[in-house]
Structure formats: C-alpha cells, structure tokens
Amino acid sequence: MALVDVAGLAIEFPLYHHNARSLKQRILASSPLRLKKDEDNRIVVAALRDLTFRIGNGERVALVGPNGAGKTTLLRTIAGVYEPVAGTLRVEGEIGSLIDPAAGMDPLLTGRENVVLRALYRGLTEADGRALADEVAGFAGLGEFFEVPIRGYSAGMSVRLSFAMATAMTPSILLMDEWFLAGDSDFMKKAETRLSKLVTDAEILIIATHDMSIVRKWCTRAIRLEGGRILADGTVDEVLGAETVT
Numbered sequence: 001m002a003l004v005d006v007a008g009l010a011i012e013f014p015l016y017h018h019n020a021r022s023l024k025q026r027i028l029a030s031s032p033l034r035l036k037k038d039e040d041n042r043i044v045v046a047a048l049r050d051l052t053f054r055i056g057n058g059e060r061v062a063l064v065g066p067n068g069a070g071k072t073t074l075l076r077t078i079a080g081v082y083e084p085v086a087g088t089l090r091v092e093g094e095i096g097s098l099i100d101p102a103a104g105m106d107p108l109l110t111g112r113e114n115v116v117l118r119a120l121y122r123g124l125t126e127a128d129g130r131a132l133a134d135e136v137a138g139f140a141g142l143g144e145f146f147e148v149p150i151r152g153y154s155a156g157m158s159v160r161l162s163f164a165m166a167t168a169m170t171p172s173i174l175l176m177d178e179w180f181l182a183g184d185s186d187f188m189k190k191a192e193t194r195l196s197k198l199v200t201d202a203e204i205l206i207i208a209t210h211d212m213s214i215v216r217k218w219c220t221r222a223i224r225l226e227g228g229r230i231l232a233d234g235t236v237d238e239v240l241g242a243e244t245v246t
C-alpha cells in the first residue's frame, strides 16, 4: 500500500544574506508575492506554499504549471532531497526517482558498479545486484561505456542509465521529471514499453510535465501549481479542460 500524504507543506530557498541591503529592498519591492524575508533577515524564495494533498494506491498524478511553479521542487521534496520549513510529509512505499540523472550515483564508479551498489543499499544480495546489473546493461544499451566511470558519460548516457536502473527496481512510488521522456527516439520506444509496465505495476506515479499529451496518456489526476501553490487538483479533464500545452 503506497501513500504520499502532504499537509501544509512549505519549502523555502535562501537567496541573499544580511548585506546587499538595497538590492534586497529592490527585489522585495518588485516581487512581493514569492520572495520574502525569513526570521534571520535573509531573502528567501517561497518555492512551495501551504500544499495539502493525499495520493493513494493506483493514482497516476501529473504536476502541471508554468516554469518556476514548483513542480520539480515538489518531486524532490517527496524524494527526501529538501527538508520542509513547515507542514508534514508522509511517504509510505519504496521511491524510484527519475528527477536528476546521476543523483545518488558515484561519478568515479562504472555504470555496472553503481547499479550493484544501489542494489546493495536496497538490501539485495550481491548476486542479485549482479543479475540486476546485467538486466540494466541490456536495457540501457551503453555497450562498453557501462564498464567505465560514469563521470565520462554524456547527458543522454546518464539518462539511459538512471532510467534503466530506476525502472529495473520496480519502485512502488515512481517520481519522474518529463525530460526523462526526451531521449533519442530508439531508446524512447524501448523506454515507453518499459514505462507502461512500470506504471501499471507501480502503485503511484507522479510526473512533472508541460506536455499535455503525456498527462492525458499516463495520468488519472492532475495537480496544477502556480507560484508554489495548488491552483487546482482533480481529474485530468477537470484540471486541463481543453488545454494542450502550458
């Protein structure tokens, strides 16, 4: 049983410290809504403000909204990357995260070693980790690059490796930023088949995207964010209406 339960959640990022006074005044004057002073007199961006929602088993949720709305910040917060400054976050279930490629990977280890290490962290035996690495190697299609340190990977190679790794581990909650669906077309054809299976098996999918065709194809529910707040939360039709692109 997977669950993501969020109540009154807020995330802030500090931007400036005590000096830079006049700059601060100018910024605050020009952007009174999203930027504010915290109790240490720092200017902070209120990236997420007072979010409350509950996502349960079987839900496939799209986070939509314009640039800077807070979609990626919300994914990262659910993944445990950021600590909320207010509110609560309860996550039940194993998270698979396709948000930042190469996050949590060691740049000095090879692709294969990174997969085995991740498997060990997740409690698999070394033998199972090796078997998983073979499976990931077959899918990622990196050839001999699977055996070199990942700091030598191109951006597309990192996406392939993280996609293959995250989807091979069949998480119960899959968090995904849309650009993981923007690889080269051969890989994406394979990826789509794999993702379909995963989305059917994963208990919860949360995807941040600007592409309404992805929302309509994959999702059962949409949450529209703007300025760090929830503007709408409902079925895809309710939230998107006739919209095709944000």
Ligand SMILES: Nc1ncnc2c1ncn2[C@@H]1O[C@H](COP(=O)(O)OP(=O)(O)OP(=O)(O)O)[C@@H](O)[C@H]1O
Pocket: 013, 014, 045, 046, 047, 065, 066, 067, 068, 069, 070, 071, 072, 073, 074, 208
């Ligand atoms: N590490 C950070 N430091 C400071 N501000 C940040 C940081 N990450 C995000 N922000 C700010 O938080 C707000 C939300 O950003 P976020 O990246 O979550 O938006 P988004 O909806 O994913 O946008 P996009 O569609 O452009 O990817 C923005 O105002 C952004 O400038």
